[in-house]
Amino acid sequence: MEQLFVIKIGGNVIDDPEKLQDFLHTFARVKGKKILVHGGGKIATKIGHGLGIEPNYHQGRRITDDKTIDLVTMVYGGLVNKKIVASLQALNENAIGLTGADGNVLPAVRRPVKEIDFGWVGDIQESQVNTALLSALLQQNITPVFAALTHDSQGHILNTNADTIASVLAVALSKHYDVRLIYCFEKKGVLLDVEDDHSVIHRIDPPLYQQLLAEKKLFEGIIPKIDNAFAAIGSGVKEVLIGDSQDLAANTTPEITGTLIIY
Ligand SMILES: Nc1ncnc2c1ncn2[C@@H]1O[C@H](COP(=O)(O)OP(=O)(O)O)[C@@H](O)[C@H]1O
Numbered sequence: 001m002e003q004l005f006v007i008k009i010g011g012n013v014i015d016d017p018e019k020l021q022d023f024l025h026t027f028a029r030v031k032g033k034k035i036l037v038h039g040g041g042k043i044a045t046k047i048g049h050g051l052g053i054e055p056n057y058h059q060g061r062r063i064t065d066d067k068t069i070d071l072v073t074m075v076y077g078g079l080v081n082k083k084i085v086a087s088l089q090a091l092n093e094n095a096i097g098l099t100g101a102d103g104n105v106l107p108a109v110r111r112p113v114k115e116i117d118f119g120w121v122g123d124i125q126e127s128q129v130n131t132a133l134l135s136a137l138l139q140q141n142i143t144p145v146f147a148a149l150t151h152d153s154q155g156h157i158l159n160t161n162a163d164t165i166a167s168v169l170a171v172a173l174s175k176h177y178d179v180r181l182i183y184c185f186e187k188k189g190v191l192l193d194v195e196d197d198h199s200v201i202h203r204i205d206p207p208l209y210q211q212l213l214a215e216k217k218l219f220e221g222i223i224p225k226i227d228n229a230f231a232a233i234g235s236g237v238k239e240v241l242i243g244d245s246q247d248l249a250a251n252t253t254p255e256i257t258g259t260l261i262i263y
């Protein structure tokens, strides 16, 4: 099967114009088929402050009330997505910006209320991905750029974590491509000591993951990121890695510098 890169770029990089441009330069030079997924949680929070919309999280997921869904639709689907697409066009990369509503490429189900009401947050499944549309775009050398938004098929946009979107797209497309899923963020990989960039853990399997959790070496966003990485590698994605956005060139070759997630 042909190779496909599904590449997710994290919020700290999107928030740093220089790092983002460096990343996009490298992304545009990656040969072969590729999809970019972006969040933008940090920018949404910043712009929300200015509008008097304060963030509210539960277990790393944003509780998304009526005002917040409008905020993130504007920020992820508008500002961030369109700036990235325009930058890629300037780099001769023919990109197309998508939310899950566009072309019904990623329908979702509003998360049912249990102890917590997450509001306009969408849960997704790999069987719902419109792989035919994505394959048709990829065959025409058009690169999809996904914002962290889905829809409920009843007229509402839903907010869905970008790491989860990348994992679900990678799994769905692994039926048609040899997929390498790459989580790019501002650190060199998963670190044994989060303050020490020289402490990259080069391979993580489930027992080591449990050990790192027990030793409290992992906290905040890296835990759901590794959970999404294991979900992908356990469901047909060929390779999953977590690395620095500035190391994308190496991480798209066999000379990986980040953390490989193995099953
Ligand atoms: N051991 C670790 N190695 C790397 N990052 C870690 C570790 N423990 C906690 N983190 C934190 O996890 C964050 C990444 O998660 P998150 O902010 O959700 O990523 P993204 O920017 O891709 O959305 C890092 O910025 C870092 O602060």
Ligand SMILES: CC(=O)N[C@@H](CCC(=O)OP(=O)(O)O)C(=O)O
Residues within 6 Å of the ligand: 009, 010, 011, 012, 038, 039, 040, 041, 042, 044, 060, 061, 062, 072, 121, 148, 159, 160, 161, 162, 163
């Ligand atoms: C439901 C939920 O939490 N959605 C995320 C989507 C954005 C995202 O994932 O952004 P990063 O990758 O930059 O963190 C949020 O609104 O923060």
